[in-house]
Amino acid sequence: MKLTLREIIKLTKNSKNHSVKMQNRLLLYWGVMMFAFFAAILVILSFAGVFSNAEEKALQILSFQEKNSYAELSEQFSTLTAKGIVLSEKSSEIIENIIFPKGISSLDNSPKDLEIIQTILYGELDTILNSSPCNGAYIIFNATTNTKAPNAEKSKAGIYLRVVNISGKNEIDTDLVLFRGIPAVARKNDIELHNRWKLEFDVSNFPGYETAFNSSGTRISEECFWTEKTVLPQTWENMVLLRIPIIGKDGSVYGVCGVEISELYFRLFHPAMESEFGGIVTVIAPIKEDELMVSKGMVGGIEGTNLRSGEDLIIKEGESFNTYIGRDSSFIGLHQKLDIKLEGESEVYAVTLLPEEYYLKEEQSGRIVWIISTVILFITLIFASFFLTKKFVKPIVESLENIKSEKVSGISEIDTLLAFIREKEKDKGKQKLPEDIEELFAEFFERAKALTPTEKTIIRYYAEGKEINEIPELCFISINTVRKHNANIYQKLEVGSREELLLYIELFRRSGRLDQLF
Amino acid sequence: MKKFVLILAAICLVFSACGTKEKEKQPVTISIWHVYGAQTDSPLNDLIGEFNETVGKEKGIRVEVTMVSNNKNIHKDILAASNNEPGAPEFPDIFVAYPSTVMAMADENILVDYRDCFSEEEIEKFIPSFVEDGEVEGRLVCLPVAKSTELLFVNKTAFDRFSESTGAKIEDLYTWEGLYETAAAYAEWTDLQTPETQNDGKTLFVHDFHFNYFQVGTESLGGDFFENEKIAFDETFENVWKPYAKACLSGGVWLYGGYATEPLRTGESIVSVASSASVLYFSDEVIYPDNTSEKIEMIVRPVPVFENGTNLVMQRGAGMCTVKSTPEREAAAVEFLKWLVSPEINTRFTVSTGYMPVTEEAFSDYLPKAIENLTEPMYVELYKAYIETQEKYDFYSAPKFDAYLEIETTFEDEIRRYLYNGRNEFIEGEKTPELLEEAIKENYILFKDFM
Helix, strand or coil, X not given: CCCCHHHXXXXXXXXXXXXXXXXXHHHHHHHHHHHHHHHHHHHHHHHHCCCCCHHHHHHHHXXXXXXXXXXXXXXXXXXXXXXXXXXXXXXXXXXXXXXXXXXXXXXXXXXXXXXXXXXXXXXXXXXXXXXXXXXXXEEEEXXXXXXXXXCHHHEECEEEEEECCCCCCCCCCCCEEEXXXXXXXXXXXXXXXXXXXXXXXXXXXXXXXXXXXXXXXXXXXXXXXXXXXXECCCCCCEEXXXXXXXXXXXXXXXXXXXXXXXXXXXXXXXXXXXXXXXXXXXXXXXXXXXXXXXXXXXXXXXXXXXXXXXXXXXXXXXXXXXXXXXXXXXXXXXEEECCCCECCCCCEEEEEEEEHHHHHHHHHHHHHHHHHHHHHHHHHHHHHHHHHHHHHHHHHHHHXXXXXXXXXXXXXXXXXXXXXXXXXXXXXXXXXXXXXXXXXXXXXXXXXXXXXXXXXXXXXXXXXXCCHHHHHHHHCCCHHHHHHHHHHHHHHHCCCXXXXXXXXXXXXXXXXXXXXXX | CHHHHHHHHHHHHHHHHHXXXXXXXXXXXXXEEECCCCCCCCHHHHHHHHHHHCHHHHHCEEEEEEEECCHHHHHHHHHHHHCCCCCCCCCCCEEEECHHHHHHXXXXXXXXXXXXXXXXXXXXXXXXXXXXXXXXXXXECCEECCEEEEEEEEEHHHHHHHHHHHCCCHHHHHEHHHHHHHHHHHHHHHHHCCCCCCCCCCCCEEECCHHHHHHHHHHHCCCCCEECCEECCCHHHXXXXXXXXXXXXXCCECCCCCCCXXXXXXXXXXXXXXXXXHHHCXXXXXXXXXXXXXXXXXXXXXXXXXXXXXXEEEEECCEEXXXXXXXXXXXXXXXXXXXXXCHHXXXXXXXXXXXXXXXXXXXXXXXXXXXXXXCCHHHHHHHHHHHHHHHHCEEECCCCCCCHHHHHHHHHHHHHHHHHHHHHHXXXXXXXXXXXHHHHHHHHHHHHHHX
């Protein structure tokens, strides 16, 4: 358990040269094996994309949502433009086929004709509002009820209907209010007047009204423009308007018509999509240099984000996706240019945004999960190695203890091995030496019988490794006496030198018969 | 080994707790449908913006206004959502409704009982009768956030012209009898302005809720409007009917649908009884059919009463209902509502929308100062009339029973239809006082039989 990494390394280095505890050796093998297994699993999972990082995930989500948003916005705006063109053509037809045949060349000062035309066109606007992704539709005629009224030059007659009960889907039964137009038309159709109703439009506040009269008279689709976001007069609502001129057969412009998308309607129609990084917001807005002009565009549902519809965002382009930086919060996202004609020179973009804050948190949290999981798993593997090793070695150690105390080890393989070794030992005792060696031992033994006790004592000292000069002291005799005894010993034993004598002694020792000499 | 297991478990716990905390930090966005401001500049929207930037920002709550309409439209959409009708919108988190709407819902238990979210002390801070108004079947489901009453609005500029010519007085409008007589006289006078066109007289008076006129009128004269959850149609009711029907058949009362502010804006009527909250929708400018416009002076007075009746007026003002969803969303909704009914905020909100605050503290400590600081003439007039109403009138709260809403809706639509048709029939014949009396009786019987 207390085996440190340093010890493991040392153990690995020395394992070949020194004897190592079996448990440590086994622990090392288990650890290495598990680590290798762990690493292999990680490599496989990484290749399989299981550990794809937050950036990849965010990019996938953003790319998918950006495609959807782009398709939805393109569809919504092109459908409305197409409906607006039809409305413009019908308005022109009604003026030319119903009003002009009455001998009237202008609708100015003709309240009754204006009421007739508004009554007819009410149905057209109602149809658009019931079948199109917008919340308001209008027609403005280049005429006024009373040319003598104050500010008559800026006041133009027309009809503007708005949906009251807007929601994210096309209502089957829309409740309309008359924002601009003749009250009698509202009464006939059983609808109420808007809280800020007025009889006519003040075109000085109407974005691009005058421009519509500079129509080139070519294709009407070339004349369809969307205005930048403006406030609906005297209300709390922001909106964008589609503006299409109503052009007669001779190229005269009778007025303008179009539809309205309020910011609230846009928000409900394009709700935020939930993701693991927070809400994904759809924005349609112009881009000026490196700034996303959110204040001039429309923002979809902002659930789960801190996006403010009035705050422009600085775009910082990135490799995978862009960062859109606001005053208090920033977003990651993608944008794509839409084929929508906007008043002025601006180009408008479909933008998909995700709160960067949650993306970063998710990324950080993913990293922490990853690190902690890895550490926990690694520690678990080490513990498992230690536990298994201990479990494996314990009976072996116990069996060795048993062997020491002459008991049965408890492990059949060890007991068998032990029995085999003991048998070998017995056999070893019984084993005979080769015949010539045996004869040599026997002759030497016969000759040794002739030795005196003193000579035998001297030989024993030699067997114990003593030198000749140590003998006088041990036997309390002189060196000359020792030499004399040596000469007798050599003669009796028939050896030529001390080395030969010591060789005999060693042979006797190795064969376990040394005691027989003394 | 045990130690090791414990350490591992602790690490896992800490780690999972961290993960949960991260998720909780994402802002909770709640939606609201309200009526305060309708299609005009909405003071509540501004307050919601303030909440989002302050308390909401701090607590991770965003309130999104997804509909600003009137009670009628919200009622319609709530019932459609409640009955899961095809194409119905999804419920918002908070919506404004009267208890009658709640009672008409398929399942009113989908709404939060505020007694589960507000402490007893918090509930006690509300004016008790307002809390009672918001209860349905013993559950507090409509939280009072602003209360209103009915007031008399007069286009003084136009009335003065009529007065100069006929001698009519503003004071005539302070009783129902006087008001209806003046209405008939106004219709006649305006008809005479264009001798070349017959029967083009204008209506003097428009009432937002004819049903309320009859209900409060009958009760103020000592009668019972309801009997066994049905309209009693007793003698008192008939007494309330007579002056009203006379004025209607004479052309002095507006009988089209819609709110009272509408004909006042177009100059088609010049006097109305409407909710105090309609001050937001009245304009100080009248636009006439020839596209000329006129700046007007609007005066506000307490609602007319019967000469022999008590001073009784309808207590109005819907409450805010919270739809049950997730604990986070419900908590966020309640957090917002608690902020909205806190005395200072509630006073700012109500005074800017023509309502009265809902807590005792706001009434006593904040409202007087707020009224003193008013500068816009119409609002000054409004709160003057409000205070007079409080001093001199008793407030009437409509009873709560399942069929109430259906009776109210049918009554409101049909009484206008019967008298509109009666008026057309009357002007087609000889307009004698005898025929008028006959028409009053005949239409009463027709209407009574229909109901």
